[in-house]
Amino acid sequence: MDSQIYGRSIFFLIVFAIASLPTSTLAALPNNPQPKSHSPTTSSSFTKAAAATTTAQINSNSVLVALLDSHYTELAELVEKALLLQTLEEAVGNHNITIFAPKNEALERQLDPEFKRFLLEPGNLKSLQTLLMFHIIPNRIGSTQWPHPGSGRHHQTLCSSHERLHLATHKNNSRKSVNSAQIIRPDDVTRPDGVIHGIERLLIPRSVEDDFNRRRNLRTISAILPEGAPEVDPRTHRLKKPAAPVPAGAPPVLPVYDALAPGPSLAPAPAPGPGGPHHHFDGESQVKDFIHTLLHYGGYNEMADILVNLTSLATEMGRLVSEGYVLTVLAPNDEAMAKLTTDQLSEPGAPEQIVYYHIIPEYQTEESMYNSVRRFGKVRYDTLRLPHKVVAQEADGSVKFGQGDVSAYLFDPDIYTDGRISVQGIDGVLFPFEEEEVKAEKKTAPVVKVAAKPRRAGKLMEVACRMLGAFGHDSHFSTCQ
Numbered sequence: 001m002d003s004q005i006y007g008r009s010i011f012f013l014i015v016f017a018i019a020s021l022p023t024s025t026l027a028a029l030p031n032n033p034q035p036k037s038h039s040p041t042t043s044s045s046f047t048k049a050a051a052a053t054t055t056a057q058i059n060s061n062s063v064l065v066a067l068l069d070s071h072y073t074e075l076a077e078l079v080e081k082a083l084l085l086q087t088l089e090e091a092v093g094n095h096n097i098t099i100f101a102p103k104n105e106a107l108e109r110q111l112d113p114e115f116k117r118f119l120l121e122p123g124n125l126k127s128l129q130t131l132l133m134f135h136i137i138p139n140r141i142g143s144t145q146w147p148h149p150g151s152g153r154h155h156q157t158l159c160s161s162h163e164r165l166h167l168a169t170h171k172n173n174s175r176k177s178v179n180s181a182q183i184i185r186p187d188d189v190t191r192p193d194g195v196i197h198g199i200e201r202l203l204i205p206r207s208v209e210d211d212f213n214r215r216r217n218l219r220t221i222s223a224i225l226p227e228g229a230p231e232v233d234p235r236t237h238r239l240k241k242p243a244a245p246v247p248a249g250a251p252p253v254l255p256v257y258d259a260l261a262p263g264p265s266l267a268p269a270p271a272p273g274p275g276g277p278h279h280h281f282d283g284e285s286q287v288k289d290f291i292h293t294l295l296h297y298g299g300y301n302e303m304a305d306i307l308v309n310l311t312s313l314a315t316e317m318g319r320l321v322s323e324g325y326v327l328t329v330l331a332p333n334d335e336a337m338a339k340l341t342t343d344q345l346s347e348p349g350a351p352e353q354i355v356y357y358h359i360i361p362e363y364q365t366e367e368s369m370y371n372s373v374r375r376f377g378k379v380r381y382d383t384l385r386l387p388h389k390v391v392a393q394e395a396d397g398s399v400k401f402g403q404g405d406v407s408a409y410l411f412d413p414d415i416y417t418d419g420r421i422s423v424q425g426i427d428g429v430l431f432p433f434e435e436e437e438v439k440a441e442k443k444t445a446p447v448v449k450v451a452a453k454p455r456r457a458g459k460l461m462e463v464a465c466r467m468l469g470a471f472g473h474d475s476h477f478s479t480c481q
Contacts, residue, residue, distance in 0.1 A: 061191055061192060062092055062191060062193055062194075063092065063097065063099065063189065063191040063193050063194030063195065063196060064085075064088050064089065064092050064194075066189045066191055066196065067079070067099060067101070067189070067196060070101070070188075070189055070196070071104070072101040072102075072103070072104065072196075072198075073104060074102075074104045074107035074108060075101050075102060075107065075132075075135075078107070078119075078128065078132060079132060081120070081128070082125065082128045082129045082132050083125070083129075084129060084132060084133070087133075088136075091136070091138065091158060092193050092194065094138075095138050095139070096138075096139065096140035096193050096194050096195075097136055097137065097138055097139070097140070097158075097193070097194040098136070098137040098139060098140055098141045098194060098195055098196075098197070099135060099136050099194065099195070099196045099197070100135045100136075100137075100165075100178055100181070100196075100197050100199045100203065101135070101188070101196050101197070101198055101199065102135075102181075102198075102199055102200070102201060102202045102203075103184070103198060103199070103200065106199075106200065106201045106202050107202060110201065111202060114216070115212060118212050118215065118216075119131065124211075124215075127207075127208045127211050127212070129159075130159045130160070130163075130205060130207060130208055131159075131202075131203075131204065131205065131208050133157060133158040133159035134157050134158075134159045134163055134165075134203055134204075134205045134208075135157075135203055136157060136158045137155045137156070137157055137158075137165060138156070138157075138158055139155065140194060140195060141155070141167070141195070142187055142190075142195055143176065143183075143186035143187045143197070146167060146169055146176050147167055147168060147169055148169060149169045149170065149171045149174055150169070150171045151168070151169070152166050152167060152168035152169075153166070153167050153168075154166050154167075155167060159205060160207075162207075163205045163206070163207065165178050165179055165203070166178070166179055178197075178199060178203065179203055180201070181199040181200055181201045181202075181203055182199065182200045183197050183198070183199055184198050184199060184200050185197065185198030186198075251324055252323050252324040252325055256320065256325050256361040256384070281321055281322050281323075281324065281420060282322065283317070283318040283319060283320065283321030283322030283323070283420075284315075284318035284322065286318070286321055286418060286420055286421055287314050287317050287318040287321065287421065288314075288318075289416070289418070290329075290416040290418070290421050290423055291304050291307060291308060291314060293415060293416045293423070294331065294415065294416070294423065297412070297415055297425075299333045299334050299335075299412075299425075300331050300333055300334065300415075300425065301334055302332075302334045302337035302338070303331045303332060303333075303334075303337065306351050306355060307355070310351050311351050311352050311355065313352065313355055317359075317421075321420050321421060325361065326361070326362065326363040326419075326420050326421070326422075327359055327360070327361060327362075327363075327420070327421050327422070328359070328360040328361075328362055328363060328364040328421075328422040328423075328424065329358060329359055329360075329421070329422070329423045329424070330358040330359075330360070330390070330401065330408075330424055330426050330430065331358070331415065331423055331424065331425050331426065332358070332408065332425075332426055332427070332428060332429045332430075333411060333412070333425055333426070333427060335427070336408065336426070336427055336428045336429050337429065339429065340354075340429060353385060354429065354431075356383065356384040356385035357383050357384075357385040357388060357390065357430055357431070357432060358383070358390075358430060359383060359384045360381045360382065360383060360384075360390070361382055361383075361384060362381065362382070363419070363420070363422055364381070364422055364424075365413075365414055365417055365422055365424075366399070366410060366413030366414050366424060369392060369399050369410070369424075370394070370398070370399055370410075372392070373392050373393050373394040373399055374394055377393060377394075378391055378392070378393045379391070379392045379393070380392075385432070388432035388433075390402065390430060391403055391433070395409070396409075398410050401426060401428075401430055402428070402430050402431075402433070403433045404433070406428075406430060406431045406433065407428060407430075408426040408427050408428030408429070408430055409426065409427050409428070410424055410425075410426060411425045411426055411427040412424070412425030413425070
């Protein structure tokens with residue numbers, strides 16, 4: 001950028017040198033014929049234009065040339081983009097000026113990026129010009145001409161008569177300031193037609209600030225807020241009425257199963273109502289905190305790896321907590337996770353199904369679960385893996401989850417509890433208990449053969465044969481033989 005500005009300054013020097021030559025010298029130059037005067041009107045207009053050019057011309061020692069060739073490269077670039085070179089040339093030709101130049105860091109890194117984009121948009125050229133002209137006073141004010149300590153003075157700028165700069169000197173440290181910016185390099189560049197003071201920050205006039213705020217508010221108002229698709233009642237085939245607004249902090253209206261995203265073992269969940277989730281809680285931060293707690297606690301790295309890397313369940317849990325749901329995670333330790341076989345994890349959706357069975361849509365602590373099993377014996381907790389439930393009961397002074405061989409004890413209680421998420425460490429991986437197979441086995445009983453009782457006709461035949469035998473006639477009947 002310095003080389004470009006240096007090239008512009010050389011170009012200005014050449015133009016100024018040619019413009020300062022007398023008319024006879026210009027006429028002697030080759031390929032520079034004198035214009036022919038066709039009428040008195042044409043000659044008079046040409047004379048006025050030449051006079052205006054002579055009035056507006058500046059020399060190589062001008063403060064404007066010094067600004068373009070100075071170390072205030074960011075300000076010089078903005079002046080070029082704002083198309084203010086001609087206007088500043090006329091101002092320097094009419095009177096001395098005072099320029100307050102912000103340092104490059106104030107325009108590169110300290111300026112709001114959104115405000116900088118606003119200034120550089122083609123439709124906001126007027127605002128950029130007003131901002132730059134606000135840094136120029138049409139009078140020469142050196143450091144020795146500053147107001148006395150404890151006093152101030154307003155000066156009109158080149159942008160408009162309403163926008164003024166307030167120059168003051170502080171009583172305590174005698175530092176000079178212009179508006180809210182401190183003078184860090186007084187009389188940095190001094191020329192016969194002006195002076196440049198270095199300041200710490202950019203000066204923003206009230207009109208440009210109001211224009212920026214107005215444009216930003218209009219952009220915010222015109223933005224379209226995302227809304228869920230309308231739902232149709234399958235019974236009446238009419239649009240469902242929108243749900244009433246939920247107050248801040250209230251429990252969610254939908255059950256947790258309807259808020260879940262479609263998973264491998266779950267039916268597709270309906271979209272949230274108009275307006276989307278309310279986000280009264282920062283669920284993502286809470287899930288991140290409990291995963292970090294698992295890692296720092298030690299012994300639960302496999303569970304954290306499944307939640308973050310192997311599946312997207314951490315994001316899903318964060319969304320549920322943000323919508324107001326509470327969760328209790330039964331986290332198997334690394335020793336229990338190492339017992340899982342490749343077949344149990346290789347099936348599509350198997351890791352999600354395993355973790356879903358270890359998440360209870362309630363907020364339970366070690367104390368609450370132990371009190372429940374002490375009072376009621378066996379307690380069945382709902383899980384996010386429908387329709388299976390996890391069974392808890394008291395065993396050896398602790399809480400035991402599962403039945404039969406597939407069971408686990410509460411090993412590390414209350415690893416993480418924040419009122420929304422509870423993490424309880426267990427020493428085994430739980431799987432749903434196949435109740436249907438057990439019922440089928442109970443119904444199947446051994447078949448016992450029962451001998452059929454003889455009929456009444458058979459007994460009558462036997463009695464008749466005995467009576468015939470008493471008379472000696474039973475041999476005549478084949479049935480009595």
